[in-house]
Amino acid sequence: MDVQGTPYEVHSEFDEALVLIDxxxxxxxxxxxxxxxxxxxxxxxxxxxxxxLEGSHGTLLLVDAP
Known part of the structure; x- marks a missing residue:
């Protein structure tokens, strides 16, 4: 991740797990x-x-789970 943040998103078919590594x-x-x-x-x-959100930084692991 960089400090810019991301736009809104929606995943209608699966849950998303976010693990912040650092x-x-x-x-x-x-x-x-x-x-x-x-x-x-x-x-x-x-x-x-x-x-x-903006200002976030580090390593993020994303896992999509149907």
Missing amino acids: GQMHLEVEGEVIAMGAGDLHIVPAGKQHRV
Whole structure:
């Protein structure tokens, strides 16, 4: 991840697991901001609008689970 953030996205057919390997991230899911640090896991349910906010940085592992 770089500090630019990402646009909103929605995955209608699968959940998405986000594991922050290192760094820090602010994840916005349906208007709720979730602060994440290294080692944290968050699962975004299918159909939920989400994005990574500006200023987040580090290594992020994404896993899509049908």
